[in-house]
Amino acid sequence: MIQSIERALHILECIANAGGALRLQQIAEVTQLKATTAHNILKTLTALGYVRRRHSDTRYYLGDRILNLARIAGDDSGLRRRLRPRLEAMAEASGETVFLAVPSGDEVFFLDAIESPQTLRASSQQGERTPMEGSAIGLLFLAFMPMLRQQLLSLHASRIGPGIVGEVDRIAARGYALDEENYLPGVNAVAVPWLEDGELRAGFGVAGPSVRLSSSRLETLAALMTRLCQD
Numbered sequence: 001m002i003q004s005i006e007r008a009l010h011i012l013e014c015i016a017n018a019g020g021a022l023r024l025q026q027i028a029e030v031t032q033l034k035a036t037t038a039h040n041i042l043k044t045l046t047a048l049g050y051v052r053r054r055h056s057d058t059r060y061y062l063g064d065r066i067l068n069l070a071r072i073a074g075d076d077s078g079l080r081r082r083l084r085p086r087l088e089a090m091a092e093a094s095g096e097t098v099f100l101a102v103p104s105g106d107e108v109f110f111l112d113a114i115e116s117p118q119t120l121r122a123s124s125q126q127g128e129r130t131p132m133e134g135s136a137i138g139l140l141f142l143a144f145m146p147m148l149r150q151q152l153l154s155l156h157a158s159r160i161g162p163g164i165v166g167e168v169d170r171i172a173a174r175g176y177a178l179d180e181e182n183y184l185p186g187v188n189a190v191a192v193p194w195l196e197d198g199e200l201r202a203g204f205g206v207a208g209p210s211v212r213l214s215s216s217r218l219e220t221l222a223a224l225m226t227r228l229c230q231d
Contacts, residue, residue: 007033008041012050012066020197021059049147054198064147067199076102079202080112083194087112087204089228094221096208097122101191102201103141103148106132111202122187122207133164136179136191137205143171144193144200176222181210188213192225204229 014030015022022030028038042060045051049065083100091098091114099113108131113124132138132148142149149168171177179189189207193200206213206221213221 004041007031007037008045011038011041011045012062015051015060015062021061023059027060049150052147061199064145064199067201076111083202083204084112086194086228087114090204090206090225091116093224093228094206094208096206096213097124099124099126099137099205099207101137101203101205103132103145104129106148108132108135108138108141116208118208120209120212122184122189122209135183136177136189136207137203139164139168139171139179140177140191140193140203141200143168143177144195176226178215178218178222179207180215180218186210188218190218190222190225192222192229194229
């Protein structure tokens with residue numbers, strides 16, 4: 001076996017078994033590694049996005065990339081069932097097409113959706129996958145998953161321009177994403193994050209014709225959806 005890989009995986013397992021967070025000294029004690037050795041491995045895991053630190057917190061947490069892998073291997077149907085009542089509430093309140101999406105590798109996967117009953121409406125895209133950059137929900141994921149953003153910027157810099165980077169920064173600051181006919185002509189959308197223990201697990205979106213979803217309506221829906229996510 002390759003010792004460095006074995007030690008790194010042991011550290012990840014220790015953090016997971018402890019509920020998702022451990023301090024350096026605790027990690028060193030459980031893995032029986034020197035603190036300097038454990039720290040060096042954690043630096044590499046942090047750089048790769050498999051562990052992360054939070055502001056003013058000395059503990060190490062499981063990072064975006066490993067949580068994303070866990071979601072891909074996990075129970076999507078369970079998440080869909082658990083969040084369906086919130087999706088239904090958003091559909092009733094907005095009258096537009098609503099959807100639940102999750103990050104899947106470097107793509108957006110549309111896990112669930114309810115189409116608007118109106119004749120002129122946005123399609124649901126349920127079961128489809130789309131690139132992360134461009135759509136409101138994809139930019140939302142990039143804003144709330146820094147390591148995923150860094151990974152995509154390094155791998156696909158040619159298709160992710162400075163305009164997208166600036167918009168991602170604005171989304172992170174205000175807490176939700178807006179799309180006014182950027183992704184699809186004639187269609188506007190808004191997306192808000194679903195967070196658990198401070199980590200993004202999924203995103204909710206509302207999309208519809210731009211003639212109905214004005215800028216002010218999008219802002220109103222953002223506030224409503226955020227409130228439904230917090231109830």
